[in-house]
Amino acid sequence: MAEKHPNVLWIMADQLRFDYLSCYGHPHLHTPHIDALAKRGVKFNKAYVQSPVCGPSRMSAYTGRYVRSHGSTWNGMPLRVGEPTLGDHLRQSGARAVLVGKTHMTADAEGMAWLGIDPKSEIGVSRSQCGFDPFERDDGLHPDSLRQNWSAYDDYLEAQGYKSDNPWGDFANSGKDADGDLLSAWLLKNSRLAANVPEEHSETAYMTDRAIAFMQGAITDDRPWVCHLSYIKPHWPYIVPAPYHDMYCERDIVDPVRSDAERDTSHPLMRAYLDARVCKSFSRDMVREHVIPAYMGLIKQLDDNLGRLFAWMESKGLSDNTIVAFTSDHGDYMGDHWMGDKDFYHEMAVKVPLIIADPRPEADRTRGSVSEDLVEMIDLAPTFMAATGCPPKPHIVEGRDLTPILHGKQGFSRRYVISEHDYHWSEMARTLEVPQEDAHTTMIFDGRWKYIRCEGFRPILFDLVTDPSELTDLGGSEDTTHIAARARMESALLTWATRHHSRITATSEVLDRQKKSAQTGILIGFWDEAEYEEASGIAFRDLKPVGRP
């Protein structure tokens, strides 16, 4: 009898800080449903994304590969056709990866044309959708100027009676002032208005409904599935419907993590970050105090919707055979370290919440536990592959299966987590006149030392044991301990950087085949028949010619 595998519901929020959940310690923002998920599973305290920004973080998550391997280093940079994805591996095993929401995938149209792949064919759609079956594809930002972003959600809003040239913008992401004027939440001053749409028609509620619709339909489908439920919120525009819009206020805001000394940084790249517009913007207390309560409201709303979702799954008996994973693609500075948005490596930007609730009996022993293992987002792909019975692909997938952690066994180890960032597009690159090919940074973190290589500049170094708030940059310190730490981390970075990562055709069959060349009759170094026979155990004359095929 074939082994029955669980399905996987892989939930991702966008731009959700790990410390904005009560199970991760927020004193005022209570997220009981996510907390309950943590009690059913394992909460990871040290989960890190492979780039602190949407696009490359997700491309890494969906391929199980580092950014330096898949090459989609920034938002909108196409993932090269030919990069294998989680969906591809699952499909080979008769399972599927299904999308409900955002991927931030940009199709490699040129690459597909070069290889003669019709974008409308099944293969072409799969390539264009990063290996997913797109049950619902919605990357969530519909600026007025981009016509092509009209989505099924806009159709839905129209059907509910919310008609405009941009329903997403005018209803879900605007609010009305006291005079009834519509104000866009692209502008931060409008963050505290109630979004111009009832909660049940907001993006978060809609995407939850869509996930339910998928799972309902999948009940009668035998194929194992990994459903990626990928919410756009709490990513900006920061606006949330009533009653969440005024559920929190300034009193509920945790003090910022920053020091005056940080503003005196001698590091040219950090100085350029601090001088960039979005960082200066969020350094203003009036901005963060205005926006954070809306951000909190969005998270509270998300938690309530997840409660609805989990209750529905329970009612349908799906909880017993569905692994539920919850995470985020990166964090949000919100003024900490005098910075805004994301794009660098302090904990609140590069660390993410990660909770995995595995219903199988093997996971009983770890329910409600906390893991301090260093894990990476790219570990999720091989974990889901293992769960759905898909054979491992160590020559392609760089992440490591987390199942041993979930099942309380030996077998998982990671000494370092890595994250990368390409800032060629930014003010910082322009200010410093860094050529686009050099505008990149790499973080390597061992749980204590966070080393950030900045091409063309000195490194940055934090000691999270003596300085857990990451306020003191030791990258230029002449203390021998710090010199030694930097040397050690550089050496580890070189080991990672020189590891095979493009050798994706090196299946075990290919590797084994290459060890056998002497037996195939391709010979070098043998003086005579006797030497050959002694070395190979085959008589030379027995290498018979086989003639014309």
Add this chain to the structure above:
Amino acid sequence: MAEKHPNVLWIMADQLRFDYLSCYGHPHLHTPHIDALAKRGVKFNKAYVQSPVCGPSRMSAYTGRYVRSHGSTWNGMPLRVGEPTLGDHLRQSGARAVLVGKTHMTADAEGMAWLGIDPKSEIGVSRSQCGFDPFERDDGLHPDSLRQNWSAYDDYLEAQGYKSDNPWGDFANSGKDADGDLLSAWLLKNSRLAANVPEEHSETAYMTDRAIAFMQGAITDDRPWVCHLSYIKPHWPYIVPAPYHDMYCERDIVDPVRSDAERDTSHPLMRAYLDARVCKSFSRDMVREHVIPAYMGLIKQLDDNLGRLFAWMESKGLSDNTIVAFTSDHGDYMGDHWMGDKDFYHEMAVKVPLIIADPRPEADRTRGSVSEDLVEMIDLAPTFMAATGCPPKPHIVEGRDLTPILHGKQGFSRRYVISEHDYHWSEMARTLEVPQEDAHTTMIFDGRWKYIRCEGFRPILFDLVTDPSELTDLGGSEDTTHIAARARMESALLTWATRHHSRITATSEVLDRQKKSAQTGILIGFWDEAEYEEASGIAFRDLKPVGRP
């Protein structure tokens, strides 16, 4: 009027040491036709391949990319479908890359099947042939046990009356002893016999004929071409037809480059190399003294055939509009350093001859000159692209255009050459029990210091200024000069290793697009309309909605 571009004849010998040509200093082996080519062009004294073994060296040559980028790290490892080649770039510009001979390409059958590419379609054939149009595809080794290696050359031999179950083996690569018995040149003792085929029907002559046939046909075809004439010789089996088989003898052999001290190496990987069968075999003076004259004969025969080829081209007026490049895919230890065959980084293995004769007037000023620039095999692809009018692809091609050197201008610079090697298949990996994913080495050379990173072991270091014969390994030296040199080279290696190389969709259009997101209406960090307008020059209300597409 459209600019007329020259064609390119890219000649590659296999396993030809740079120092086995008279223009590179061999005292006894006179290669007047290759020497004459050098007088018509530029001879490069410091050209290095990106892996010291056939398959990966060639995959790098044909893509213009390092091994760590294309991932085909060993012979027989398929080049992943999706890796762009020289032929692909040329095709986009209406030019073509045509093959006459060996590429050592292994098609990515699984990858093609995954992307729905029919191997027999035009695209499929191109993918399978590494981007080349295969006028003649022949990888040159036809061991008895591999049926599928029957080639057009075997048909040719049969048509000339040389019939057997393996004409390549029995005629071109065997000799007859005094009793008339056929002896195979897979075994080194048979190297000095005359090959069992007249010179004009040998592989070298045949492939020369095929190149002539291609160029004859191309005279009436308007498309610019790069013809890759790729000989298998002087790669083993080491046997050559009369009169070359006894043209050289022991007197003509240059003394080996080796010292007794090398045999006492403390480096575990070097020890494992020295203990490997092929190295022990060629360490025997009786082996090298027996084989080298045959090796020399093969090179002499190659030079004579190139003389015939160049004379034919001259007679057809092709010399005036064809750039001729001559090189090798790697060298041959032949007992130097107590080693045999290739697979490591001493000069005689990793440095290759490179001569480029450019007939254009811009190259007049450098005719007959010698370049001491550090160049890599991967520089040939962008050089040929430039010559044939193909726009550069700096986001894909890692080599650098050599045209400035050929035309005596500023504009070329390289501080380091890099080469990589995957030894997972070897005795050394088995002896040392190195896991397959760790069995790799990387060389970085700045013209003086040759640093070899050996994963899991200490590095190896040679100082070619004080030790041009590379007899003294300074990799473990505690001399501060050597410590500093190793640190400097490691740092350079880290810079190279962290450089973008998978970001092949990063065209300049894509890069430019990503700088403009604020103008597309995707906004973060703006408090109000005034801030937005001040930063962007656009009035917020002018970001008009565009409605349903």
